[in-house]
Amino acid sequence: MLIRVEIPIDAPGIDALLRRAFPGEGEARLVHDLREDGLLTLGVVATDDEGQVVGYAAFSPVSVEGEDLQWVGLAPVAVDEAWRGQGLARQLIYDGLDSLNEFGYAAVVTLGDPALYGRLGFEPAARYDLHCRWPGTETAFQVHRLADDALEGVHGLVEYADHFNRL
Structure with a gap:
């Protein structure tokens, strides 16, 4: 297994994985559109020994109260279902966080299971008076600081690219 930054040749494998992993084609279309519009900050893939994409994590820009x-x-x-339960998602996320930290990014937000993401260093965003536009996501919306001062004086609405509103 190899975990690395995605390259253009990975796009069909990422698309196939997302179509297998999620009902419908929303996530596959989301990643395709983010990539096409230059809004994919980082994509991290896991490939098996044959080079097939078996894991993926995407990171895209967000704004806070309209500011970058x-x-x-x-x-x-x-x-991929055959690879679940082996800590692969955790490895993909950690590798992504490490890369983003090296690139000078300040923080990462996500919507997901608080227990899972809490083990990865994410905290409830509401603790910092941060929220996203989708109702009922208060407990699932979380933040992970990469820079020590990333959350100082920052609060309000965190907005994802409009592509996320099409899901």
């Missing part, structure tokens, strides 16, 4: 603060959103994360 060098924050990104994590979504989607997918692992």
Whole structure:
């Protein structure tokens, strides 16, 4: 198994994985459209020994109260069914966080299971008076600081690219 930054030749494998991992084609279309519009900050893939994509994590820009603060959103994360339960999602996310930290990004937000993401260093965003536009997501919306001062004086609405509103 190899975990690395996605390259253009990975796109069909990522698309196939997302179509297998999620009902419908929303996530596959989301990643395709983000990539096409230059809004995919980072994609991390896991490939098996034959080079097939078996895991993926995408990061795209978000704004806070309309400002670009060098924050990104994590979504989607997918692992092929045969590879689940082996910590692959955690590895993909950690590798992504490490890369983003090296690139100078300040924070990462995500919507997901608080227990899972809490183990990865994410905290409830509401603790910092941060929220997203989707109702009923208060407990699932979380933030992970990459820069020590990323959350100082920052609060309000965190907005993902409009592509996410089409899901």
